[in-house]
Amino acid sequence: MKRDTKEQIAQEIAEKFQKSQGFYFTEFQGLDVKKMGQLRLEFRKAGIEYKVVKNTLIKKALKDAAEADKLAAGLKNTTAVAFSYDDPIAPAKIIKKFSKDNEALKFKMASIDGAVFGPDSLPQLSEMLSKTENIGRLAGMINNMVASVPMVMNAVMRDLVSVIDQVGKLEK
Numbered sequence: 001m002k003r004d005t006k007e008q009i010a011q012e013i014a015e016k017f018q019k020s021q022g023f024y025f026t027e028f029q030g031l032d033v034k035k036m037g038q039l040r041l042e043f044r045k046a047g048i049e050y051k052v053v054k055n056t057l058i059k060k061a062l063k064d065a066a067e068a069d070k071l072a073a074g075l076k077n078t079t080a081v082a083f084s085y086d087d088p089i090a091p092a093k094i095i096k097k098f099s100k101d102n103e104a105l106k107f108k109m110a111s112i113d114g115a116v117f118g119p120d121s122l123p124q125l126s127e128m129l130s131k132t133e134n135i136g137r138l139a140g141m142i143n144n145m146v147a148s149v150p151m152v153m154n155a156v157m158r159d160l161v162s163v164i165d166q167v168g169k170l171e172k
Helices: 003-019 033-045 055-061 068-072 090-101 119-127 132-172
Strands: 022-025 048-052 079-084 107-110 115-117
Touching: 003 048, 003 055, 003 079, 022 090, 033 048, 033 090, 048 090, 068 107, 079 090, 090 107, 090 119, 107 119, 115 119
Parallel strands: none
Antiparallel strands: 022 079, 022 107, 048 079, 107 115
């Protein structure tokens, strides 16, 4: 590959790193073409871009990133990068699910909003709630709070009436 081409690819990868909310490094050595196609399809369905990139080009793309030193440690053997632009947790769920049946796929590390996660953190990442799930839970909590306001107001009024009734009985 010519130097100009390498520089252009490194620039494109750097832009993807900057645009993504999270990216994951995986090792895929030993996956056949059919399995790799299935994995790419799973990523595509979730809106995740999955690219095989040379380690040297990844290092060039990350040279200005704050977490470059930590991420460089995971750049050994073959590397493919999953770029997640909308939901930073979705790739972890796909990688964990796919690697159960395909041991050749290995999670190396991830970076989510500047935080670096090592190879042991895949189970925790995959169990986190996605952005959509968090929004749904928050909406449910707000709905419950709004629905409980009239009940609390009724309880206060009921208790006030009860207190007034008790005071009235004491005066008689």
